[in-house]
Every structure is written in C-alpha cells, then in structure tokens.
Amino acid sequence: MTLPTTRKDLMIVNMGPHHPSMHGVLRLIVTLDGEDVIDCEPILGYLHRGMEKIAENRTIIQYLPYVTRWDYLATMFTEAITVNGPEQLGNIQVPKRASYIRVIMLELSRIASHLLWLGPFMADIGAQTPFFYFQRKRISI
Template identity: 90%
Template structure:
C-alpha cells in the first residue's frame, strides 16, 4: 500500500504480505516525513527540545508539547497547579478541534463540497485567535534570562540583543550587516524569535 503522494500529510508506505484477503505480514516504511526526532532529543534538554516537538504534528502542536512536558514532570514528581492543568486541558481540546477541522475541510473539498471548506477554515481561525490571546503569558525578563543561563532565541526573546555570531566575531560573520531578531518577553516573543 502506498507510497501515497508526497504532497499528502503523514504519508508512509506499508509493505503488506497477503494470503488471499488475510494480512500475513506488514512492514511500515518511514522516511517521507520522518526527521529522526528521537536522535535529536538525545543531546538536548527538555527546554531545548521543546521547539522541535511542534513539528511532529504541525496540525495539533499542543499535544506534542504536552507530552514532552508531562514526562519530565511525572519523572521529577513535579506537581503543577490545578489552574495550570485546566488551562492545558482547554488548550489541548481547542487544538484537537482545530486539527479535526483541518482534516474535515480538505476532505469535504475532495468530495466536491467546496463551500464547507471555507466555513471550516473560518471557524478554525476563531480557535487560533484564542491561542494568540496567550500573548503576555510566561514573561521572562532580561535579568531573569541571564540568571537562568538562557541563550540564543530564548535570551533574545527576553529583550537581550546578544548573539554569539555578532559578539564573538568568528568566521566572517562580522563582515555581514544584519540585525538581531529580538522581542520583549513572553511566550509569543519566543515563538516569533
């Protein structure tokens, strides 16, 4: 079965051995969207790895982020506040709805129902508006970022205009005229940087 067309999402090939209509063996062949995230994770802290996990399923990113923070919380016996747990559940369910809408819209278009396709994308935008309301959450000031030893995009998203490429002058980076991308402080700023 497969491979499906590379423009399709989440494709894989299944090498199936049949005996009549009975499946005797099935070997999944990954590679079309497989990025080796497990190997990347081996040399990263949880905070460093977090940006990678949203790429596992870019239609339902809250789920991949949730499992990545839930595991160390359980291992470290870290108790999160009840309010935080409720907020997570709300965001997870909104993410699930947005993901299902993004499946339903193109599916409807594939069977010839063009109008629902546009309505579905409109409804999905309402959910993303709620996600954007999370701006201002998780503010990390410049002094805190330095005290915590943050670097790279995390540091620049805290309002500190510092980048090793500019400061250390290695290779020929100092020959290029470029501006540091930085923002001030919250979760949205870290995403934008």
C-alpha cells in the same frame, strides 16, 4: 491474506510516498491480479526525522520546538506529552491554574485539528464550500 491468482502476470503498483505536507506519509506496495488485491505491503516512517538523536544533547525546553513537528496538525498534544513525562518522573507538581489552561488549550487544539481534517475531507468528496467555512472556524480558534 493471500488470494488464489487467476493469471500469472501480476501487477505491482507503488502508491506513495507523498510529500509530508499532503494528507499522509505512507507508501503502499500493492500486488494486483486484475482488480483483486493479492498483497499489500505498507511502508511507514517517511516523516521520521531522527528526533531521538536530536533530543540527546538538548534540555526539555530546547527540545520542545522539535516535538511540534511530530504531528503538525495538533502540536499542543506532542508538547503536552513531552513535558508530562519529566513532570511525572520528577514528581513536579503543576499548579491547578496551569493544568486548567493546558486542558483548555488541548481541547481547542483538538477542535482545530478536527476542523483541519474535516475541511479537506469535504473538498475531497466534492463539497468545496464547507472547506472554506471550516477553515474560517479553525482560524477563529
């Protein structure tokens, strides 16, 4: 959406990219007219590591350590989708016990991921103490 400008001297602000260990890996090129945002161009892909090329010469077992880096906060999900695809394509029957263990591990990973989001969020809004409580709960998972 483009808004009509009131001045001719627009300001272009680069926001990011941030280090991958920070909250996100995104770059925004924002065009401002005073305090009004005229344009915003998001640039994604700063976490891309060429995983597809790496996977070409590896077996699924050799490739699993790489997929944990796709989402470094909830690694069980990327491993689950990586093994789920070949299992479905190859008509491989997973034992019931393994399916139950997967669901339990995915749920624990989801809870830990949410706690890892909630702790720094609380710290960002000025509540430092809950950050430590959430980290303690996450470690116990």
